[in-house]
Amino acid sequence: MTANINNAAAAATDPSTLTAIEATATAPVNIAVIKYWGKRDQSLILPTNSSLSLTLSQDILHSKTSAFAAASVSGEDTLWLNGTPELVSSSTRLRKVIAALRDLRRAKEAANAALPKISQWTLRIVSENNFPTAAGLASSASGFAALVAVVAHLYDVAQDTAVLSSLARLGSGSACRSLYGGFVAWEMGCKPDGSDSVAVQVAPESHWPEIEALVLVVHDGKKGISSTSGMQTTVDTSPLAAHRFAHVVPERMEAMKRAIHTKDFDSFAELTMRDSNQFHAVCLDTFPPIFYLNDVSRAIIQLITDYNATPCPGYSGKFKVAYTYDAGPNTVLYLPRRFVPEVLALVNHYFPHSVTASTTAVDYFTDPYQIMATYPAPRPLADTIVTRVPVQAEGGIKRILHSKVGDGPRFLHRGVPGSAPAGVSLVSTQGEPLARK
Numbered sequence: 238m239t240a241n242i243n244n245a246a247a248a249a250t251d252p253s254t255l256t257a258i259e260a261t262a263t264a265p266v267n268i269a270v271i272k273y274w275g276k277r278d279q280s281l282i283l284p285t286n287s288s289l290s291l292t293l294s295q296d297i298l299h300s301k302t303s304a305f306a307a308a309s310v311s312g313e314d315t316l317w318l319n320g321t322p323e324l325v326s327s328s329t330r331l332r333k334v335i336a337a338l339r340d341l342r343r344a345k346e347a348a349n350a351a352l353p354k355i356s357q358w359t360l361r362i363v364s365e366n367n368f369p370t371a372a373g374l375a376s377s378a379s380g381f382a383a384l385v386a387v388v389a390h391l392y393d394v395a396q397d398t399a400v401l402s403s404l405a406r407l408g409s410g411s412a413c414r415s416l417y418g419g420f421v422a423w424e425m426g427c428k429p430d431g432s433d434s435v436a437v438q439v440a441p442e443s444h445w446p447e448i449e450a451l452v453l454v455v456h457d458g459k460k461g462i463s464s465t466s467g468m469q470t471t472v473d474t475s476p477l478a479a480h481r482f483a484h485v486v487p488e489r490m491e492a493m494k495r496a497i498h499t500k501d502f503d504s505f506a507e508l509t510m511r512d513s514n515q516f517h518a519v520c521l522d523t524f525p526p527i528f529y530l531n532d533v534s535r536a537i538i539q540l541i542t543d544y545n546a547t548p549c550p551g552y553s554g555k556f557k558v559a560y561t562y563d564a565g566p567n568t569v570l571y572l573p574r575r576f577v578p579e580v581l582a583l584v585n586h587y588f589p590h591s592v593t594a595s596t597t598a599v600d601y602f603t604d605p606y607q608i609m610a611t612y613p614a615p616r617p618l619a620d621t622i623v624t625r626v627p628v629q630a631e632g633g634i635k636r637i638l639h640s641k642v643g644d645g646p647r648f649l650h651r652g653v654p655g656s657a658p659a660g661v662s663l664v665s666t667q668g669e670p671l672a673r674k
């Protein structure tokens with residue numbers, strides 16, 4: 238890179254004189270309650286079954302991505318993920334997604350000769366996840382949703398969420414759901430070209446505000462077997478998966494949509510837990526088998542099962558909380574807000590946290606919604622619950638995050654380099670990553 242990009246920052250934003258531009262967006266994770274696990278087309282990323290997820294608030298968990306392009310920059314398109322650079326050309330998925338977005342920009346420029354030829358400029362992309370990457374917490378979903386959203390915004394082609402969702406799918410299947418807020422289905426479709434394999438919003442984030450999420454971080458390292466390779470081995474080897482695709486998921490998708498529309502928590506919870514169980518059963522039925530849960534995950538499942546069986550005065554429902562696990566041991570609990578303090582107290586009793594130099598009590602649970610101050614102290618459940626789960630060794634759960642159902646990607650800024658409000662952009666006026674916090 239040679240030219241002084243700061244001159245571009247000072248230049249007018251008149252499109253005809255623009256020589257450099259940057260944009261920043263954030264995108265949320267989504268955690269499925271009917272799991273996607275299997276592709277019928279690996280190149281187009283078309284699934285073997287439909288799936289359904291809740292988009293979690295990006296105030297708590299998000300990928301933030303800044304994109305930068307300048308006429309004077311030479312060299313290859315590059316992505317810095319959490320500080321580590323990667324050439325876009327080195328990843329088939331990144332290459333495809335960027336090429337498709339560039340095609341959209343190129344078509345726009347072809348239709349209007351006055352537009353700057355941003356499509357011809359090198360891209361510099363900087364992204365950070367504020368939660369563990371590749372640990373079974375849907376970083377590929379928020380990551381590719383943010384990438385597509387920000388580059389589309391940079392290119393000024395971000396008009397249609399459905400188009401962006403389909404592009405995000407080419408980066409990672411589950412990412413197509415993160416372009417929407419609320420309750421989102423990815424309908425598998427049947428056309429070979431994938432044109433009917435699309436994400437659709439089942440209900441907006443405002444639909445069922447009582448439902449909240451607790452994320453129990455059990456392991457924040459990278460998983461051993463990626464979702465991409467794990468699900469392919471499942472498709473190739475698991476007879477149980479074939480049964481799941483043909484018979485179980487189609488029925489569950491309909492039942493889950495009904496449960497969401499009618500805000501029937503008992504049905505929602507049972508379907509969620511059964512589907513998580515079956516996803517991990519299918520992993521076990523894969524040959525060689527895949528194990529994503531660990532002893533802590535299994536103890537949490539048992540504790541939640543025993544808690545659900547413990548009567549709660551004034552509550553006639555069958556379930557108070559539902560667990561679900563992606564491809565890793567980290568737990569996501571979906572539950573009505575009124576049970577959050579009690580479940581936190583229960584988890585803290587059976588899984589005492591370790592206050593080390595790196596994890597203070599505040600970092601362990603930041604209480605972003607001040608739930609502890611809002612609700613009366615929970616009843617002393619450890620005395621009433623009947624459970625086989627012993628109090629565990631300290632440190633089994635590293636961190637607890639409290640989230641809600643939230644909105645889709647947020648476009649934070651677009652303008653000449655250096656024009657973003659303080660703290661918004663991740664990229665310098667020279668197109669390099671800014672120092673990480």
Ligand SMILES: Nc1ncnc2c1ncn2[C@@H]1O[C@H](COP(=O)(O)OP(=O)(O)OP(=O)(O)O)[C@@H](O)[C@H]1O
Pocket residue numbers: 300301318364365366369370371372373374375376377378379380381383384411463464465563564565
């Ligand atoms: N912010 C990001 N920008 C671009 N790509 C990202 C970003 N975050 C993650 N990715 C991509 O997603 C990959 C991780 O995906 P993977 O499916 O293995 O884990 P996960 O999505 O965290 O877990 P799961 O899919 O089981 O919930 C990373 O190696 C990287 O290629």
Ligand SMILES: C[C@@](O)(CCOP(=O)(O)OP(=O)(O)O)CC(=O)O
Pocket residue numbers: 268269271272273274282288375377378408409410411412464465466562563564
């Ligand atoms: C267990 C899951 O989280 C699997 C997600 O798989 P990915 O979307 O990460 O896989 P690729 O399409 O190969 O990128 C279930 C789900 O999110 O539905």
